[in-house]
Every structure is written in C-alpha cells, then in structure tokens.
C-alpha cells in the first residue's frame with residue numbers, strides 16, 4: 001500500500017477500497033480462487049465482496065478462465081461487429097422483460113449515463129428524477145445524494161460537479177408515494193426519466209414495498225416519463241430477469257453491468273425499440289466506445305450466464321441466501337448491539353441499527369458505521385472479508401459453501417461477544 005499510495009491517489013483505483021470508512025490499511029490482494037482471496041502475504045480470506053458483484057460464480061471459475069483464454073487467442077477486440085456481442089445481446093433481450101434492444105458499454109457508469117441521454121433525446125425533455133441513496137455510477141448529473149461511497153465520505157455530492165450540471169436532477173426519498181406522486185403531478189411534462197435501483201443496494205439494502213414500484217410504473221407511464229431500472233447489481237443476479245421479473249414490472253429502459261460481464265469490464269443499457277432507435281447511428285443521440293462489445297468481455301459474460309442456466313444457478317444462489325439468513329439471524333438477534341440481516345436472494349446487508357429494516361436513506365442510522373468498524377476488523381482478522389463500509393451489501397457466489405457461510409456466522413458470533421465488543 002505504501003508503494004500504491006505514492007503513485008495512485010489513496011493507493012486505489014476506486015475510493016471505497018481505501019478503507020476510509022473503517023480505518024486501517026487495505027490488504028493488497030494477489031489472487032482469488034472460488035470463494036476465497038489470497039493477499040500479498042499469503043493469508044486467505046473468505047470473500048463476501050466478490051469484486052462488488054460481478055463474480056457470481058466465484059473467482060477464477062474454470063469455465064470462465066477457459067473461455068477467456070480461448071477467445072483471447074482468436075483476438076481480443078475487432079473494432080467491428082462481432083459474433084459474441086450478438087449472442088450476448090440475444091441472450092439478454094430474450095430473457096429480460098421488455099428489453100428489445102441493447103447497447104454494450106464498459107461500465108455501469110457508462111450504461112446509466114447513456115440511458116439518461118437516450119431518455120432525454122427520446123422525450124425531448126431535460127429533467128430527471130433519482131432517489132436519495134441510489135447510486136447510478138459517477139456521471140456528473142447522477143452524483144447527487146448517491147449512496148454509500150459518498151455517504152461515508154459525509155458528502156451529499158462530489159466536488160468538481162458544477163451546480164449547473166445537477167440543476168436538472170431532482171432527488172426524492174425512496175418509499176414515499178405521496179412525494180413521488182406530488183412531484184410527478186407538478187413536474188410531469190418536464191421529466192424525461194425517473195431512474196431507480198429497484199432493489200436499492202448502495203446505501204445498505206433498502207428493500208422497497210412492491211406498491212411503491214407499482215405506483216412509480218403507473219404514474220410515469222401516464223405522463224410519458226421513461227422509467228429506468230438500474231439493474232447493474234440486481235440484473236441477472238436475483239433471478240434471471242432481475243428485479244423486473246421479480247416484481248413483474250417492465251421498465252422502459254434498463255441498465256446492466258457486473259454479472260453480465262463475468263468479471264470483465266462490461267455494462268449495457270437497453271429497452272424498447274422505439275426508444276433505442278434514438279441512439280446513433282439510427283438517431284441523433286450520440287454514444288460510442290472503443291472497446292464496447294469486445295469479444296473477450298462478451299464471451300466471459302455469456303459463459304457466466306450459461307453456467308448459471310446449466311447449474312440452476314439462480315435457485316442455488318437464493319437457497320444459499322436463505323441458509324445464510326437462517327444462520328445469521330439468531331446470532332445477530334442475540335448481539336448486545338442492534339443487528340439484523342436484510343437480504344434479497346444472494347445479496348445481504350448486516351444492518352447495525354434498531355427498529356425495522358430501513359426503506360430509505362433518510363431512515364438509516366449513521367451511528368451504524370461506528371458499530372460496523374470493529375466488526376469489520378474482527379472479521380478480517382479471522383480471515384473473513386466483508387465490504388469495508390457499513391452501508392455496502394455482501395454478495396454470495398456459487399462458490400460459497402455451507403462451510404463458508406458458517407465461518408461468517410462463527411466470526412460474527414465471536415466478534416459480537418468478544419469482551420471489547422461491538423456494542
């Protein structure tokens with residue numbers, strides 16, 4: 001890390017990795033295998049971060065490693081249409097509700113940024129709505145009240161974003177139908193889009209009541225406002241068709257990343273054909289990328305999704321999630337500090353606050369961060385890696401075994417009951 005800090009700000013390529021929210025020095029990782037990571041000193045950790053979501057099959061899954069090697073041997077990127085991107089596009093569009101066309105990009109940030117641009121181009125309106133606590137990547141106009149990486153820095157938004165750039169972004173709280181319908185009544189004909197993480201997983205796990213999402217769909221549709229589901233985390237993870245399938249709600253546009261890239265840099269956005277036709281070269285909304293749709297990333301994504309299909313992956317992941325909840329719930333309930341597990345399929349959040357699970361960023365107790373810090377370090381000392389922030393979720397992969405889940409249970413039990421405690 002000392003070498004890293006000399007040549008990279010904070011020693012990292014993405015800020016949450018720097019441990020600022022939990023203190024201490026980040027570990028430098030050397031390799032990953034299945035559900036485990038090995039650091040530069042040769043210590044092993046059970047990994048519940050999974051590269052923040054993409055590694056749904058675990059690290060270095062043999063089928064993915066083989067696919068990447070075989071594809072790369074025939075050329076990594078052609079700068080021209082390729083077979084793999086067509087196959088992945090066919091896969092995604094045939095399985096995600098209402099997804100007729102997609103465009104590939106190289107990150108979730110690009111996907112949401114471009115989806116918003118298409119929505120503005122298609123509607124001829126400028127204004128957008130997002131919800132506080134939802135993170136949609138780091139495009140300027142979306143860096144407003146945007147989730148844990150920013151929450152733990154105690155900043156509502158980022159320096160370096162001119163006020164004028166966020167003037168067309170309206171922020172609403174989650175879980176508040178009244179505020180939502182009032183705003184849509186008032187501003188409806190000026191709104192291009194409402195963007196939401198249908199399973200908000202960037203400021204804790206703020207599970208929404210289905211009625212809220214149903215109202216959102218109904219009220220946006222009435223007014224010609226495009227509804228964008230940001231499924232960068234939830235897409236092709238919770239169930240095959242993501243939150244859209246889970247809730248039975250079809251958005252106009254959706255954004256993807258993480259799982260669909262099999263551990264390589266991939267994002268995608270897409271939706272109705274009549275909206276996507278506004279994108280260049282068909283329409284006037286410009287969007288492009290040198291390595292977009294490159295063969296290796298597409299092949300890794302396809303191999304990941306096909307492995308999930310073949311191995312009944314979504315069912316097994318949900319079963320693993322249920323097992324984890326059953327293991328952790330009694331231990332957390334017996335803890336001297338308020339603690340509970342909040343879960344959606346293979347996503348989980350250890351919430352260290354009292355009362356019912358929060359459904360909005362405003363309902364989060366910031367003191368939970370103080371309770372999380374010692375728990376995080378106690379687990380890391382025992383060889384268990386959770387996210388270095390109280391408000392990031394944990395991820396399970398198909399490589400996690402019941403023994404890995406038990407090790408988390410045992411680690412939490414001994415950390416919470418240790419004399420120096422977490423209370």
Ligand code: PMP
Nearest residue numbers: 107108109135136137230232233
């Ligand atoms: N949307 C959501 C819901 C995300 O969770 C993330 C990243 N965690 C992004 C967008 C941005 O993706 P990326 O980091 O690949 O730019």
